[in-house]
Amino acid sequence: MPGSDAVAAAAHFAVVDSVTSVEAHPAGHINDAYLVSTDRRRYLLQRLNPSVFPDTDAVMANVIAITNHLHAKGEPTLTLVPTDTGGLSWRDGTGVAWRMYDYIEARRPLEVRSPDDAAVVGRAFGRFHRLAADLDPTSLKVSLPGFHDPARRRAQLERAASTDAHGRLADASELVDALLAHSVPTLEGLPVRVAHNDAKAANLLVDGAGAGPPLVVDLDTVMAGSVLWDVGDMVRSSTGTPNEANAAVVFEVERYEAVVAAWLEEVEELLTAPERDAAPNAGPVVTFEQSVRFLTDHLLGDVYFRVSRPGENLDRARNQWQLLRSMETGIGSG
Ligand code: GN1
Ligand code: MG
DSSP: OOOHHHHHHHTTBOOSSOEEEEEEOOOOSSSEEEEEEESSOEEEEEEOOTTTOSOHHHHHHHHHHHHHHHHHTTOOOOOBOOBTTSOSOEEOTTSOEEEEEEOOTTEEEOOOOSHHHHHHHHHHHHHHHHHHTTSOGGGSOOSSTTOSOHHHHHHHHHHHHHHOTTSOHHHHHHHHHHHHHOOOOOOTTOOOEEEOSOOOGGGEEEETTSOSOOEEOOGGGOEEEOTHHHHHHHHHHHSSOSSTTOSOOOOOHHHHHHHHHHHHHHHTTTOOHHHHHHHHHHHHHHHHHHHHHHHHHHHHTSSSSOOSSTTHHHHHHHHHHHHHHHHHHHTTTO
């Protein structure tokens, strides 16, 4: 049973009919989500995580820009529900922002288990990049400064390890040392475009039969940047285990080839040679960055990525590290 804060927040949005229920809805690692029902339609209410998104106005401005852009092209995307005063988000008494979308019925997050599934990921985000290519990236806000920046993430890990505020370093030190000693290529200096910045498979909603085209969701990180970060997240999330905390993971090279080929097919007209050449680097860079981020959050006491049990972020960091090691030998040898 969700807190009364979600029920109170729901009452501020212009839904079609009286609300009959508000239920917690499982979602990603960051925001809290609630399924709001009326007799006629359902909605997804979200509480934007204030420690992850300090500038929710910038986040909302980017969400509005990308959804308007895609709607204008007739492309299915998320639809924001206005508040009762005509805004698109509502702030509660503590200053936290809430927003509501039409609920996407009969869809589930994609879990990649085959090369065909991986191709779905490449096509969907490639299509997103292609359709967003005529939205001026400089019109978007920098809602999360330095979001994709492995060197900055590495420095944060180093600080968290040297402080060890929660006494968690002993169990994690082997992985901390390995990550701090590891070097990955750079994705700097590439063209700036509209990027999703969280292009993982689970941010695609597919229907049960896999028949309809997937819907690209979780638009909170849409910002200007290189689309190669998205390629990295596509590879990271399509070539390992759908559950990022799985104990064992091996890089699946056929899925890798399928995801990259499908993406290239969608965007080939758009790309420059340096972007095409950087594609094999993207998976390792982003998988490294993600392992560093999970491990840092474990050491900081799980303040960023939601956990369902103690140690989950450490397991996620280990999964991503194993995937990275296996990816580094697998790419190019397939
Ligand atoms: C978070 O919200 P969600 O679960 O889609 C995170 C991403 C990570 C991802 C790892 C704003 O995404 O950057 O890659 O977890 N989002 C933010 O699963 O930090
Ligand atoms: Mg998500």
